[in-house]
Amino acid sequence: MLTVYHASGAGLAKVEGENATTGAVWIDLLHPTREEERDVEKRLGILLPTREEMAEIEVSSRLYQEGGAYFMTATVLHRAETATPEATAITFVLTERTLITIRYAEPRAFAMFLARAARGDASAGSAIEVLVGLLEAIIDREADIIEGIQAQADRLGQSIFEMRGGTATRTKRFEVVLKQIGRLGEITSKLRDSMLSLSRLLTYLTQVATSRGDSPSVREQIRTAGRDVQSLSDHLGYLNSRLTFMLDASLGLVSIEQNQIIKLFSVAAVALLPPTLIASIYGMNFRVMPELEWSFGYPLALVLMVLSAVVPFIYFRRKGWL
Structure with missing residues (x-):
């Protein structure tokens, strides 16, 4: 134009x-x-x-x-x-x-x-x-x-x-x-x-x-x-x-x-590692495992797994990582 x-x-x-x-x-x-x-x-x-x-x-x-x-x-x-x-x-x-x-x-x-x-x-x-x-x-x-x-x-x-x-x-x-x-x-x-x-x-x-x-x-x-x-x-x-x-x-x-999310996953992995270890030990199929014959063996294993998860959680909280 x-x-x-x-x-x-x-x-x-x-x-x-x-x-x-x-x-x-x-x-x-x-x-x-x-x-x-x-x-x-x-x-x-x-x-x-x-x-x-x-x-x-x-x-x-x-x-x-x-x-x-x-x-x-x-x-x-x-x-x-x-x-x-x-x-x-x-x-x-x-x-x-x-x-x-x-x-x-x-x-x-x-x-x-x-x-x-x-x-x-x-x-x-x-x-x-x-x-x-x-x-x-x-x-x-x-x-x-x-x-x-x-x-x-x-x-x-x-x-x-x-x-x-x-x-x-x-x-x-x-x-x-x-x-x-x-x-x-x-x-x-x-x-x-x-x-x-x-x-x-x-x-x-x-x-x-x-x-x-x-x-x-x-x-x-x-x-x-x-x-x-x-x-x-x-x-x-x-x-x-x-x-x-x-x-x-x-x-x-x-x-x-993103680091906060990754930190949560890392802490969760560390907290669940001890219970997983305990469960893995008592999940082995050996013939001689004295704890398997105990009447309180199963409750003891559960208590150990809970404590092994709770103790790291409390430690991380006191350190300020959570």
């Missing part, structure tokens, strides 16, 4: 029609068809990257200049609230007067920027202002996701160390906790990848804005966005360490639970 925006006062105006791209400040390509890509390429005289080229990870394929336009690709997280968060590549193509965005997902940041522009809270009078506004919206959105992860990590930390209940319920709860930690760790990993790509993009954009002679206010916005990305990256490092600690703590508590 091809959407064209023109600068309108302090905001943006959506324009349709055959000649809509003429004088456009922003062309948004969402799940573009090949015909739409060719139309934009023909009108602007540039070659747009394919979806496969957008997915390449080397810096030279993500940040480069070609045909008088600057190509910048960043990884952005979306669907973070769902069970299957995804990271998607978005390419920004900056020409002298127009910004082209190529994307195959609908991150909420784009809607956030359009809402800000409609209220007049975001400058959108030029292509680079739209680009900076979009990047700021992406950073704000990912900051919100990080804050959500922080809140979930706080709740998880409390549940891990304050978990109560029987062994069966605790085991099920630990299973849920481990899955939640794994999910948060996966989102955190994708966010760190996104922050790395945004940091590289902003560093490159700073050089582009300087070489283009863009206004000092725009260059200051880019530097501020870079500092925000750096602070978010640092916080993600802290969150990653905290999630690793909670994972280790959960696995340690699970190991303690």
Whole structure:
């Protein structure tokens, strides 16, 4: 889908029609068809990257200049609230007067920027202002996701160390906790990848804005966005360490639970060993066994077996092993 925006006062105006791209400040390509890509390429005289080229990870394929336009690709997280968060590549193509965005997902940041522009809270009078506004919206959105992860990590930390209940319920709860930690760790990993790509993009954009002679206010916005990305990256490092600690703590508590079960089996085996020995002795089929002729031989054997089981049990309890 091809959407064209023109600068309108302090905001943006959506324009349709055959000649809509003429004088456009922003062309948004969402799940573009090949015909739409060719139309934009023909009108602007540039070659747009394919979806496969957008997915390449080397810096030279993500940040480069070609045909008088600057190509910048960043990884952005979306669907973070769902069970299957995804990271998607978005390419920004900056020409002298127009910004082209190529994307195959609908991150909420784009809607956030359009809402800000409609209220007049975001400058959108030029292509680079739209680009900076979009990047700021992406950073704000990912900051919100990080804050959500922080809140979930706080709740998880409390549940891990304050978990109560029987062994069966605790085991099920630990299973849920481990899955939640794994999910948060996966989102955190994708966010760190996104922050790395945004940091590289902003560093490159700073050089582009300087070489283009863009206004000092725009260059200051880019530097501020870079500092925000750096602070978010640092916080993600802290969150990653905290999630690793909670994972280790959960696995340690699970190991303690398992050790407790194994200890019970070990104690039971040791406690039942003497009665088994006594029963084995008197179960042997020798002809001469004086105790077999005793009238009190059978009760004596039972008493010996009970005592041989009770004495180790009392000893283990006094040692604190049970």
